[in-house]
Amino acid sequence: MIDLRSDTVTRPSPAMREAMAQAPVGDDVYGDDPTVKRLEARVAELLGKEDAVYMPTGSMTNQVAIRSHTESGDLVLMDAASHVVRSEGGGPAALSGVTAQRIAGDRGIFTADQVEDSLATPHAGSPTTLAPPATLLCVENTHNGGGGSIWPLETLDAVVAAGRRAGLRCHLDGARVWNASEATGVPPARYARDFDSVSVCFSKALGAPVGSALCGSAAFVRRARRFKQLFGGGFRQAGVIAAGALYALEHHRDGLADDHAKAGFLADVLVDIPGVELVREHVETNILRFRVPCRAGDFVDACLVEGVAMLVAGGRDVRAVMHRDVSMGDVERAAEVVRGVVGGRHDVNYD
Ligand SMILES: Cc1ncc(COP(=O)(O)O)c(C=O)c1O
Known part of the structure; x- marks a missing residue:
């Protein structure tokens, strides 16, 4: 099986497992797991923040x-296709009691004008108490639903500045900020610079089995630790998994360039297949989103029969994600399978 459903499907390498087996551990709820502490210090340093807290997931x-x-009752601005709003089980409403103000981004990227247009503009004669108070702006970089798109720095800076002018706090969902940095050469700390908090994942492209970290000021992270516990995320001997995350951070960031090369290779093939719709320039990191000339479910099922797994991303839209556990040879094979299925050699319903 060539599994292109997600970059979360990677398995820990023998060296990573060895690092996990050897990790010194303690009880993290009591704050004495040395490996978790090392991971938190390292990730805070990489993101240019005072502190970080390790948690089970990016969600x-x-x-x-x-x-x-x-x-509770606040308004939170975020892209309409962001992971926070679409794929976290309704968390903002259920866990924080907030309303999501969904901004229609272009592949997940929106503008300062859109931020300003999303905010209520109180004026003489209009009570300021009508609208829910907007307090937070969320940005996702790279953007998963946008096909691994990278925020241009100028747009990012302008959007955060617009948020600041409106008195919003700013959160970056940087689950794959490592990919953005690899592709552009812009350090993760620069992407994180103007945000009050940044979430990063170790279990996606970096290939660790478990975990994410939330970074910010010491005061913010103290508060976040309270809600980590409240949400049931108090870890015990989490050093075992933190060691995998640390290993991934130190040894796997370099490999992201290979993932981007694999995505580029597949994109080069797909643009030349009649019936497949893909904008080559939109493939910037390790995620491809493309349109097929049939129901995406039928297409994905036919590919699965041929040993290639991908995800349905819409009526005719498909998602394929490159990662450490697929080789260039696997990607070449996947490209052949896509060509064959679209070419109609298989029993696909093209209604
Ligand atoms: C951009 C983004 N943020 C957050 C998450 C959530 O991560 P997790 O699956 O660890 O909850 C994902 C998962 O794919 C994601 O793509």
Whole structure:
């Protein structure tokens, strides 16, 4: 099986497992797991923040961030296709009692004008108490739903500045900020610079089995630790998994360039297949989103029969994600399978 469903499907390498087996551990709820502490210090340093807190998932770091930054009833601005709003089980409403103001981004990227247009403009004669108070702006970089798109720095800076002018706190969902940095050469700390909090994942392209971290000021992280516990995320001997995350951070960031090369290779093949719709320039990192000339479900099922797994991303839209556990040879094979299925050699319904 060539598994292109997600970059979360990677398995720990023997060296990573060895690092995990050897990790010194303690009880993290009591704050004495040395490996978790090392990971938190290292990731805070890489993101240019005072502190970080390790948690089980990226969904949890995002939701703890929202809970830490807001009060029930607040308005939170975010892209309409962001992971926070579409794929975290309704967390913002359920866990923080906030309303999501969905901004229609272009592949997940929106503008300062759109931020300003999303905010209520109180004026003489209009009570300021009508609209929910906007308190938080969330940005996702790279953007998963946007096909691994990277925020241009100028747009990012302008959007955060617009948020600041409106008195918003700013959170970056940087689950794959490592990919953005690899592709552009812009350090993770620069992407994180103007944000109050940043969530990063170790279990996606970096290939660790478990975990994410939420970074920010010492005061913010203290508050986040309270909500980590409240949401049931208090770890015990988490050093075992933190060691995998540390290993991934130190040894696997270099490999991201290979993932981007694999995505580029597949994109080069797909653009030449009649019936497949893909904008080559939109493939910037390790995620491809493309349109097929049939129902995506039928297409994905036919590819699966041929040993290639991908995800349905819409009526005719498909997602394929490159990662450490697929080789260039696997990607070449996947490209052949896509060509064959689209070419109609298989029993696909093209209604
Ligand atoms: C951009 C983004 N943020 C957050 C998450 C959530 O991470 P997790 O699956 O660890 O909850 C994902 C998962 O794919 C993601 O793509």
